[in-house]
Amino acid sequence: MEGLGNDFIVFEGSVEVHAELVRKLCDRHFGIGADGVLRVGQEGDFIRMDYWNADGGMAEMCGNGLRCVALYAYDNALVENKSFVVKTAVGDRRVEIGDLISVELGPVTMGEPRDWNGMTFHAVSVGNPHLVTLGKDPRKIDVASIGKALELATPGGTNVGFGSVVGSGINLRVWERGVGETLACGSGMVAAAALAHRLQLTGPAMAIKVPGGHAIVEIEDTTTWLTGPARLVFRGELP
Incomplete structure (x- = not known):
């Protein structure tokens, strides 16, 4: 799927x-x-x-x-x-x-920011850990090298999001802990949206564009929602 x-x-x-x-x-x-x-x-x-x-x-x-x-x-x-x-x-x-x-x-919590390679990363938890930076166009960032370095430098590892606010939404790339860069990261989209809203860069509802498409994130007082597609690709059996 x-x-x-x-x-x-x-x-x-x-x-x-x-x-x-x-x-x-x-x-x-x-x-x-x-x-x-x-x-x-x-x-x-x-x-x-x-x-x-x-x-x-x-x-x-x-x-x-x-x-x-x-x-x-x-x-x-x-x-x-x-x-x-x-x-x-x-x-x-x-x-x-x-x-x-x-x-x-669910709810999102914020931790202390940290600087890395001239960028400020904010600690954001969506039940799992994220470091998120908002600013530079993610297409111009070496996501693999910076993401891997931050994952390894963080006890227990972390997901790392690189986003830029465009209009009322966000363009985003995410380095996922234990995986590498993926076409989309749902919790990463929520983490970036929550941070942008906290910094008053966007409203409480926004479109997040990732390499695999886009989804909608809604920030409420006590929880968050992510809306997007899901699809069965194929069924199979293991030998």
């Missing part, structure tokens, strides 16, 4: 997932190829989501993955209603199925 080009291998049920398996499956040359692995399960009346990055590390949240989980659960009759709750590592998150899929990413 994919959301804005951020692609995932999805398992259902109690399939045992471990780091070595994730690394093998996500390898784009010797495996299936993906940015990460999602496991979808049921806990009573709720859906459960677990997520692993391509390097095998378990992650707290994945916004694009949450949209894929929502679509998978509805299309495979794990739920009947188009609005339901998904349990994640960082708490319960509401989702709504329509022509696009809206998912709740």
Whole structure:
């Protein structure tokens, strides 16, 4: 499945997932190829989501993955209603199925900024850690070298977002912890939007353009919402 080009291998049920398996499956040359692995399960009346990055590390949240989980659960009759709750590592998150899929990413918290290579990065948590800079055109930034350096320099690793405010929206590229640069990062889009709104650079609702397309982020008083597409690419079986 994919959301804005951020692609995932999805398992259902109690399939045992471990780091070595994730690394093998996500390898784009010797495996299936993906940015990460999602496991979808049921806990009573709720859906459960677990997520692993391509390097095998378990992650707290994945916004694009949450949209894929929502679509998978509805299309495979794990739920009947188009609005339901998904349990994640960082708490319960509401989702709504329509022509696009809206998912709740929860509250955002801000930490202290830090300077790196002449840019100011703000620490932003969307349940998972981000460093976000807003200003320079991300097309002119060496995302790979700076993103990797900041990921390695941060205890536990971090996602790194490079954005510029254009009109009432944001152009964004994201280096994802344990993956590298991806075509889209859902939590990264929310982190950048929340920072731009906090700095009074945008209103509470905005379009975020990433290499894989665009999504809408809405900042509310106590939570945030991400709206965008999700799609089943193919089904298969492991030998």
